[in-house]
Amino acid sequence: MWDSCTMSMPTLAKRKKPCGCQAKIQYRLQGQGGPGTTLAIRWRRHWSSITCNQAGSVISLDLTNSGLKGTLHEFSFLSLPNLAYVYLSMNELFGTIPIEISGFSKLIYLDLSFNKLSREIPPQIRLLTNLEALHLGENQLNGSVPLEIGHLKSLVYLSLHANDLHGCIPNSLGNLINLAYLYLRNNQLSCSIPSEIGNLSNLIDVDMKNNSLTGPIPSSIGNLEQLTWLNIYQNQISGSIPLEIGNLKSLNSLRLQTNNLSCSIPSSLGALSNLTFLHLFNNQLSSTIPKELGNLKSITNLQLGRNHLNGTVPVSLGNLSHLELLFLKR
Template sequence: MTSFTSAKLCFLPYCLVIFLFVSSPNWVAFPSATSTSHTEAEALLKWKASFFPNQALNNLTWYDLPTHNINATNSSSTNPKPRTSPCTWTGVSCNAVGSVSKLNLSTCGIQGTLHEFSFLSFPNLEYLDLSLNRLFDAIPPQISNLSKLHYLHLSQNQFSGRIPPEIGLLRNLKFLHLSWNNLLGEIPKEIGNLKSLVYLALSYNNLSGVIPPNIGNLINLNNLYMGKNQLSGLIPKEIGNLKSLVDLGLYYNSLSGLIPPNIGNLINLKTLYLYSNQLSGLIPKEIGNLKSLVDLELSYNNLSGVIPPNIGNLINLNTLYLHHNQLSGLIPREIGNLKSLVDLELSYNNLSDVIPPNIGSLININTLYLRNNQLSGLIPKEIGNLKSLVYLGLGDNQLNGSIPISISELHNLEYFYLGDNQLSGPIPKEIENLKKLTNLQLGVNQFSGYLPQNICQAGKLTNFTASKNYLTGPIPKSLKNCTSLFRLRLDQNQFTGNISEDFGVYPNLHFIDVKP
């Protein structure tokens, strides 16, 4: 009985403490919204005082604080209100209790550093946009104190130094944009801790080293941009874990090795930019799984082997750039399935055999470049189906036969390059129908006969080369009156007449060569 009574008596002080805590609002002194707001205002003004003065800052209306008691009550109300608040300042937004939750200071003309920015003074900051200013020096590690931050945009400044590893403590971050700065060093592995990230952009810096494998932890990522750096080593296979990825840009680096086959796991991918690296080996057949792809750019690498036929599965593709590699074999006929294709660039490879006739199925194509390969055989007549074509480059191959008459259907054609082939026969007079043509390259072939009389009928031709052929007869009159010409080469043919007298006035002519 005694022990029970003692236990009850010992418990009474705790009951008293709880009672006092609940009944007295002043028992524990939490920071008021007013004092937090005042602290944030002071922190912003202190940071502003560190800026380099310039005219653009006149639009940044952050006012000096009054010296009176900020906890004084408003005479027109019984509720205490802060007498000063940054919530109405330029680029500042606050939450429901008057604490700064958003700073949007993009394009405010700020020139300075973040050294005087008191990160600890903004416990409720969720959104920070300082892009398109002239901020320089390092990104301070204290940025990790912004524990509620979900949006961080520091692009297009002059930040230098390393990305602080402490950035990996911002576990709520969904958007991280550090592109277009002067950041260097390795991408910190701690960035793999940001598992809420949806958008990560580190492009156009001087970052080096490898892409950290734990980038594969960022399973919510939609956009990953690391282009235009000095990154090296392999593309980590863990990148295949990023199944929510829509855009992947690793262009203009020094990445080497193979394209990992499990890149085929990224079934939501719409853009894949791996151009201008040192990637080698085959284009993995798994790339045919990426049926949402709109842009595929693998140019300027050392890729070899054949173009995988299942590239024809990518029926949403608008752009296919495989130029400047070491690809060989045939152009797969399945490429004719890509009916949404607008730009097809396969130049500067070792592709051989014929141009597949079903290339004429690409009815939306604007640009078709197959230059500098080992293609042979005829130019397929089906090429006349490509009525949206503006740029057609088939030069520097081993094509033979004549120019198909169907070429006259290409009414939008502006650039037509057939130079350095083995084409023969007359230049078809139907070429006169190409009224938008500005650049016509027919040199170093075996064309014979006369030049078409109205080859410059529309008067838009600026660059015309037909040198090193077997052309004969007089210079056509339409060419004499083609005042748009900038460059003309008809040399090493068998033209007749007094060529020097046949030409009219060419006010724009920069270069001419008509010697026999």
């Protein structure tokens, strides 16, 4: 078996040799040739980053920031059937994500971020049903977010940020009931935010900034009572700010600036006692500033300018003893 791990022969000249499982991976990679050769040569320097379990199988491969260059297509995925953790971020891997990656049926953590991977995310990723963390951010991936990601019901962390993904956010993301961290920022995503996001009651951090999202913020977002960060700025979101956002008592940062939001600022925002950042500037909000914002005792940064607000500044804002920045300029 390619993934067996045994004790190595005594070392020569005090040079540490890889254990059995590592030596076999080295041989396997070197024997491929072609584009994978450079990748294989560089991997030999990092045997300490390969972990085997007591049964002798490789379970973890950590080659973060290791100067790797090449594609993933020369790697024999089936040779490591027990691999659970793969860390390959901050390298120079290019080409596509191979569909053979679905052979890692026991994979729990996959980090391919900060590389140069391109083309579409393969729909076969749905077969990684044990996956809890998927990091694909900071690559050159395009196409749409595959609806098959909705099959990854163990997923806690999903990062697809800073790619060239377009199309709609699939409704199937609403199936990821264990998801806590969702990062989709800095893409070309369009359409509206699906109402199914309200099913994700474990969400803590949502970042969708700098896309081309349209339509209203769904009222179902008020179901996300554990949410601490909600960043949807620099999109084309329209309609009113839903009253239900006032239910998000854990919210620390609410950034909705630079959209097309209209109507009045809901007074329910005054219930967000843990809020430190409230950015609503550069929209089309109208009416007066609600006096309830004076209840935001934790607020340090309040920016409401570049809207169509009128009336006077409520006296209650004088209660904001932690306020460091206030922006109200039209």
